[in-house]
Amino acid sequence: MRRALPLSLCLLATPLFAAPCPPAGYDAAALRELKAQRFALPASAAKPALAQALLACLSDPDPELRDGIAFEALSQWLRAGDFDPTTLRSLRESLYATLDGADADGFARPFAALALSEIARTDRIAPWMRADERAAMVERAAAYLESVRDYRGYDPRDGWRHGVAHGADWLLQLSLNPALEPAQQQRLIAAIATQAVPASGHAYVFGEPERLARPLLAAAPHAQWPAERWQAWVAALAAKVGALDRSDYAGWLGRRHDLRAFLLQVHWLAGRSEDAQIRALGAAVEEALKRLD
Structure with a gap:
């Protein structure tokens, strides 16, 4: 060398x-x-x-x-x-x-x-x-x-x-x-x-x-955090997607894509845990996924 x-x-x-x-x-x-x-x-x-x-x-x-x-x-x-x-x-x-x-x-x-x-x-x-x-x-x-x-x-x-x-x-x-x-x-x-959900709509x-x-x-x-805090955190995350806006349809789709991908990852990982905090997070995520569908 x-x-x-x-x-x-x-x-x-x-x-x-x-x-x-x-x-x-x-x-x-x-x-x-x-x-x-x-x-x-x-x-x-x-x-x-x-x-x-x-x-x-x-x-x-x-x-x-x-x-x-x-x-x-x-x-x-x-x-x-x-x-x-x-x-x-x-x-x-x-x-x-x-x-x-x-x-x-x-x-x-x-x-x-x-x-x-x-x-x-x-x-x-x-x-x-x-x-x-x-x-x-x-x-x-x-x-x-x-x-x-x-x-x-x-x-x-x-x-x-x-x-x-x-x-x-x-x-x-x-x-x-x-x-x-x-x-x-x-x-x-x-x-x-x-x-988790970039405002720009980048997918x-x-x-x-x-x-x-x-x-x-x-x-x-x-x-x-208590279960209520996790529910609020996930709800605030979901709100980042925003209402469907045809003038920014690509951005809306990107944010929805990112939210769903993130929530699915968290849901899968949380489902394998016995920790009470993680289970509370997982429950909040599961409800958000139902509303997203």
Whole structure:
């Protein structure tokens, strides 16, 4: 593998926008070789700097570099527990900066959210965040999902963008965390409602309803909502479809399609649970599906 001098740990403080992709010391062929070696490095101490450098590739227009190498490497290392809290915080803050930045091609923010789902998972598996950091991530994740307006999914040339699904994956890892408080779970549930039925009438075709249903079902047992609250939540969701409007017939059909797809996913998942909260949610969804038909 072609390498320059080892990446310095000072890269941990390098702003993401200034980093190249491929990172210094690598080209695309070297990164492919790294993947072929299952992202193993001769010196494990080099992983934090390389992980930080690979964040730039999460916005690269080449899907092989972005998804097949950069994200896969980060996911593998994060799931293996290769990074200490200092490195995890550094990666998290760089990814937050990406969320706050421009995204001309529509790749950077969705893949930052997907990488942040892996950061959130590390805290779920072995807690390292302070309570205030976790609360801030809950708000960040909810705000990101609510902000998505680019509904592109898969493109044969460009690969995935999938902003809603990646945001839902981030919410899923948070909603599964037992350290979250009921109010935080409720915040995630509120964010899910904003994208279950997009106001624009965009019709989901890349599995978004299922991805949104998963964090809802994970959050529901801990939200501490009575059955009446679930009924109101589902009713408000159904109201987003609106009355049939011939001047916006395509938008109305898209919203109805999305509502039905989401409710069917929730109904199927809820029917397999014995949890009282999930059963209450499932009952509210079943009634909404009857009215929709």
